[in-house]
Structure formats: structure tokens, C-alpha cells
Amino acid sequence: MPNYNGVWSLSTQYQYVADWPRYTGIGIFAGGFTGSAAVNRIQEININSTGNAVDFGDLSAAKLEMASASSSTRGVFSGGTTDGGSDGVVNVIEFITIRSKGNVTDFGNLTTATRNFSGMGSSTRGIFAGGYTNAYINVIEYITIASVGNATDFGNLLGATGRLSTTSSPTRGLIGGGHSASNVIQYVTIATTGNATDFGDLSVGRDDLAACSSKTRAVFGGGGTGSNSNVIDYVTIASTGNASDFGDLTTATEYLGACSGTSSDRGIFAGGHTGSYVDVIEFITISNTGNATDFGNLVAADALSIAGCSDSHGGIA
Numbered sequence: 342m343p344n345y346n347g348v349w350s351l352s353t354q355y356q357y358v359a360d361w362p363r364y365t366g367i368g369i370f371a372g373g374f375t376g377s378a379a380v381n382r383i384q385e386i387n388i389n390s391t392g393n394a395v396d397f398g399d400l401s402a403a404k405l406e407m408a409s410a411s412s413s414t415r416g417v418f419s420g421g422t423t424d425g426g427s428d429g430v431v432n433v434i435e436f437i438t439i440r441s442k443g444n445v446t447d448f449g450n451l452t453t454a455t456r457n458f459s460g461m462g463s464s465t466r467g468i469f470a471g472g473y474t475n476a477y478i479n480v481i482e483y484i485t486i487a488s489v490g491n492a493t494d495f496g497n498l499l500g501a502t503g504r505l506s507t508t509s510s511p512t513r514g515l516i517g518g519g520h521s522a523s524n525v526i527q528y529v530t531i532a533t534t535g536n537a538t539d540f541g542d543l544s545v546g547r548d549d550l551a552a553c554s555s556k557t558r559a560v561f562g563g564g565g566t567g568s569n570s571n572v573i574d575y576v577t578i579a580s581t582g583n584a585s586d587f588g589d590l591t592t593a594t595e596y597l598g599a600c601s602g603t604s605s606d607r608g609i610f611a612g613g614h615t616g617s618y619v620d621v622i623e624f625i626t627i628s629n630t631g632n633a634t635d636f637g638n639l640v641a642a643d644a645l646s647i648a649g650c651s652d653s654h655g656g657i658a
Contacts, residue, residue, distance in 0.1 A: 365389075365413075365602070365604050365652060365653045366387055366388040366389040366602045366604055366605060366651075366652070366653055367385055367386075367387065367388070367439050367440065367651060367652045367653075368385060368386040368387075368388045368600040368602065368609055368649065368650075368651045369383060369384070369385050369397065369409075369411070369416050369437070369439060369600065369649065369650050369651060370383070370384050370385075370386075370394065370598050370600070370611055370612065370639065370644065370647045370648070370649050371383045371384075371400060371407065371409065371416075371418050371647060371648050371649075372400060372403075372404045372405045372406075372407050372418070372421060372646070372647050372648055373405055373612065373641075373643045373644045373645055373646065373647045374405040374425060374618075374643060374644075374645040374646060375618070375643040376618060376643075376645075378403065378425075379402075379403035379404050379405045379421075379422070379423055379424065379425060379429075380403050380405075380641075380643050381399045381400040381401075381402060381403040381404070382396070382399065382400075382640060382641075382643075383396075383397040383398045383399060383400060383437065383444075383445070384396055384397055384639060384640045385397045385442075386609065386611075386622065386636070386637070388600070388601070388602030388605055388607050388609060388624075388651060388653070389602060389604060389605040389607070391624075391635075391636045391637055392636075392637045393622075393637040393638045393639075393640075394611075394622065394637065394638065394639045394640050395640070396442075396640060397437070397442050397443075398437065398442055398443045398444040398445070399444045399445070400418065400435065400444075400445055401433065401435055401444075401445055401447070402423050402431075402433075403423060404418075404421035404422060404423055404431070405421055405422060405425060405456075405645060405646040405647070406420075406421045406422050406425075406456040406457050406458075406646045407419060407420055407421035407456075407646075407648040408420055408421075408455075408458045408459050408460035408469045408470075408472070408507075408648060409460045409648035409649060409650040410460040410461060410462040410467030410468065410469070410484070410486065410650060411439065411462070411467070411486070411650035411651060411652065411654065412462075412464050412465065412486045412487065412652075412657065413439075413464060413652045413653065413657050414438060414439060414440065414487075414652065415436050415437065415438060415439060415486050415487070416436060416437045416439050416650045416652075417434060417435070417436045417448060417460070417467050417484065417486060417650075418434070418435055418436070418437075418445065418648055419433070419434040419435075419448075419451055419455075419460065419469055419492070420432060420433070420434075420451055420454065420455040420456055420458060420469070420472065421456050421648075422456040427456075427473075427474075427475060430454040430455065430456045430473075430474065431454055432450045432451040432452075432453060432454040432455070433447075433450065433451075434447075434448040434449045434450060434451060434484065434491075434492065435447055435448050436448045436486075436489075439651075439652045440652070447489070448484070448489045448490075449484070449489055449490045449491040449492065450491045450492065451469065451482060451491075451492045452480065452482050452491070452492055452493075452494060453474055453478070453480065454474060455469070455472035455473065455474055455478070455480075456472060456473055456503075457471075457472050457473040457503035457504050457520075457646075458470060458471045458472025458473070458503055458505070459471065459472075459505050459506055459507040459516070459552075460507060460648070460650075461507035461508050461509040461514045461515075461531075461656060462483075462486065462509060462514070462531065462656050463509065463511050463512070463531045463532070463656045463657070463658065464486075464511065464656070464657045464658050465485060465486060465487065466483055466484070466485060466486065466531055466532070467483060467484045467485075467486050468481060468482070468483045468495060468507070468509075468514055468529065468531060469481070469482050469483070469484075469492065470498060470505065470507055470514075470516050470537075471498055471501075471502050471503050471505050471516070471519065472503045473503040473504075476501070477501040477502050477503045477520060478501050478503070479497045479498040479499075479500055479501045479502070480494075480497065480498075481494075481495040481496045481497060481498060481529065481536075481537065482494055482495050483495045483534070494534075495529070495534045495535075496529065496534055496535045496536040496537065497536045497537065498516065498527060498536075498537045499525065499527050499536075499537055499539060502519035502520050502523060503519065503520050504518075504519060504520045504548040504549045505517065505518050505519040505520075505523075505548070505550075506518055506550045506551050506552035506561055506564075506599075507552060508552035508553055508554040508559045508560075508599075508601075508654075508655065508656075509531060509554060509559075509578075509654075509655060509656035510554065510556050510557065510559075510578040510579070510655055510656060511531075511556060511655075511656055511657065511658040512530065512531060512532065513528050513529070513530060513531065513578050513579070514528060514529045514530075514531050514656070515527070515528050515540060515552070515554075515559045515576070515578060516528070516529075516537060517543055517550070517552055517559070517561045517584075518543055518546065518547050518548055518550045518561065518564060519548055520548050521548065522546040522547050522548050522564075522565065522566050522567065523546050523547075523548065524542045524543045524545070524546030524547075525539070525542065525543075525546075526539075526540040526541050526542060526543060526576065526583075526584065527539055527540050528540045528581075531656070539581075540576070540581045540582075541576065541581055541582045541583040541584065542583045542584065543561060543574055543583075543584045544572065544574040544583070544584045544585065544586055545566060545570060545572045545574070546566065547563075547564030547565055547566050547570050547572070547595075548564055548565050548595075549563075549564050549565045549595040549596045549597075549646075550562060550563050550564025550565075550570075550595070550597075551563060551564075551597045551598055551599035551610055551613075551649070552599055553599040553600060553601035553608035553609065553610075553627070553649075553654070553655070554578065554601055554608075554627070554654065554655030554656070555601065555603055555606060555627045555628065555655045556578075556603060556655045556658075557577060557578060557579065557655075558575055558576070558577060558578065558627050558628065558655075559575060559576050559578050559655075560573060560574070560575045560587055560608050560625065560627055561573070561574055561575070561584065562590055562597070562599065562608075562610045562625075562633070563590050563593070563594040563595055563597050563610060563613065564595050565595040568593070569593035569594055569595050569614070569615060569616070570593055570594075570595065571589045571590040571591075571592060571593040571594070572586075572589065572590075573586075573587040573588045573589060573590060573625065573632075573633065574586055574587050575587045575627075575630070578655075586630070587625070587630045587631070588625065588630055588631045588632040588633065589632045589633065590610060590623060590632075590633045591621070591623050591632070591633050591634075591635065592615050592619070592621070593615060594610070594613040594614065594615050594619065594621075595613055595614055596612075596613045596614045596645045596646045597610050597611060597612050597613030597614075597644075597647075598610070598611050598612055598613070598644065598646075598647035598648060598649035599611070599649050600649035600650055600651040600654060601627065601651060601653075601654045601655055602651055602653045602654070603653050603654065603655060603657070604653055606626050606627050606628050607624050607625065607626060607627065608624065608625045608626075608627045609622060609623075609624050609636065609649070609651075610622070610623050610624070610625075610633060611623075611636075611639055611644060611647065611649065612639055612642075612644025612645065612647045613644065613645065614645050617642075618642045618643060618644070618645055619642055619644070620638045620639040620640070620641060620642040620643075620644060621635075621638065621639075622635075622636040622637045622638060622639060623635055623636050624636045627655075
């Protein structure tokens with residue numbers, strides 16, 4: 342067995358540091374809304390176990406409705422609104438080093454100040470899709486996660502939409518749902534630029550949902566249909582087609598966040614609104630179907646429209 346206390350392991354010939362468990366399976370959630378004000382909190386969980394979230398650091402400003410993307414080392418948060426409305430929409434992109442707790446650092450800017458959108462990506466590229474400026478937009482833009490700089494145009498969605506969800510494999514990014522309880526799933530090829538292509542349909546159309554993935558399976562959870570939904574459904578990322586039933590969240594929830602960890606085959610859903618603001622974290626085993634199980638709690642019940650990412654999601658090769 343390797344020694345995880347900062348000494349050499351003869352069995353592996355790798356040197357482990359004292360905080361070895363932080364090397365994979367770190368889930369990050371950022372921003373939120375108390376019902377009257379946005380929050381600047383960044384918090385983390387260990388996806389591979391269960392338990393409550395702990396404080397990680399702070400955003401540059403209190404925000405909600407951001408989009409996020411991540412590699413195995415960096416988490417990136419973009420856009421959002423500082424006041425819960427259109428007056429406070431920002432174009433700021435900022436990042437954290439996932440394995441080092443602390444506050445964000447400036448990364449660059451989106452092409453347009455945007456909120457109510459979603460992010461995904463591979464180990465090298467982050468992609469942000471859709472959203473709301475003064476109207477819903479069809480814009481897709483991208484960044485190279487390892488280098489700072491402004492976002493660049495990628496292509497367009499099938500139509501203008503926001504309040505959507507995104508997730509990815511190492512090669513393909515999926516966009517599911519959207520405003521007015523859309524059931525559309527569309528996809529892009531991450532390594533190339535271009536417009537989105539139709540993939541299929543969700544089992545239930547909804548907005549304000551969340552998505553996570555392994556390298557092969559994308560899972561969509563919760564959202565709104567006119568009322569809160571507890572639906573979880575899934576698709577096989579490499580093939581096009583309609584979503585199939587996966588199971589149910591513990592409670593019908595919208596405006597929630599999600600992340601995943603491939604080493605533990607887990608998808609995490611956190612926060613949101615059930616009729617009141619919640620601090621609930623729950624998990625699924627992505628390769629199996631079934632209902633979500635309690636994981637723990639966020640730092641506070643102010644996690645409406647939080648952004649989630651991790652160091653080991655399905656888009657990381």
C-alpha cells in the first residue's frame with residue numbers, strides 16, 4: 342500500500358504529499374443567492390466520500406447564475422449577475438487552483454456579459470453556452486483553461502436559450518433543456534469550433550436543471566416544468582438519441598448545481614429551490630440507474646443557481 346503521509350511509497354515509486362486525497366475527487370460549488378442578495382462563497386466537497394461542504398475561498402464579488410468549467414487543476418467561473426437581475430450582469434471570467442484553497446484570480450472576459458448560462462469542457466478547453474443578456478442568446482464561446490485570456494467565439498446553439506444545463510465527455514459536449522421547459526438535447530465537438538447539432542430529447546422538458554457525466558454517460562437532474570421536477574434521466578454521450586429514465590432526486594428541485602467524479606463514478610447534485618432554499622447535497626452512481634442518496638449539506642442554504650465543477654469530471658481524459 343502507498344504511504345499517504347508525505348513519504349516515498351516503494352510500491353508505486355511516486356511521492357505523495359500530506360494532502361494526497363485532494364489529488365482527485367474534489368467538487369467545487371460557487372456563488373448563490375440568499376433570496377435577497379448574492380453570495381461570494383466558494384465551497385468544496387470530497388466526491389469520493391459523503392459529508393458536508395467546507396469553505397474554499399471567495400469569488401471576486403457576490404454572484405449567482407454563473408457558468409463553470411474545469412480541468413484537473415483549474416476551476417473557472419464566468420459571467421453571472423451580482424444583483425439577481427439584468428442590471429448586475431458581468432462578463433468577468435476568474436479561476437481557482439482546485440488543489441489549493443483560496444480566492445479567485447482574474448482570467449479574462451466573456452465576449453458579452455451573460456447570466457443564466459452553463460459551462461462544460463475537456464481537460465484543455467472550457468465552453469460556455471447560451472444565457473441571457475437583455476434577451477436569450479444562442480452564443481457558444483470557449484477558453485483554453487490552462488492559459489488566461491478572453492473567451493473566443495465557438496459557434497451557435499440551435500436556438501437562443503438560457504436556464505440550460507451542460508456536461509461532457511473528453512470529446513463531446515452536451516447541452517440539455519432550456520427556458521420554457523425545453524426538452525432539446527444538442528451537442529458540440531469540443532476540440533473543434535462550430536454550431537451545435539441535435540442529439541435527441543430529454544424524457545421530460547425542463548429548465549433550471551443541472552447535469553453531470555462520466556466519460557460515457559450524461560445525466561440530467563431536477564429543474565422546472567412549470568413546477569419543480571425530481572426527474573433524473575440519462576443518455577449515452579457517444580450515440581445520439583432520446584434520454585431514458587434514471588431515477589429521482591430525493592426532492593423535486595430547480596436552480597441546482599452539479600459536478601461529478603469519475604474515480605468514484607459519482608454524480609453530485611447540490612442546492613437549489615424546492616419551495617424554499619436548500620443546502621442539500623445528494624449523489625448518484627452514474628453507471629447504474631436508481632434514485633439519488635443523501636450526501637451531506639452545503640455550508641448554507643443559499644445555493645440557488647450555484648455553479649459546480651470538479652477535478653475529475655467526465656470531460657477529463
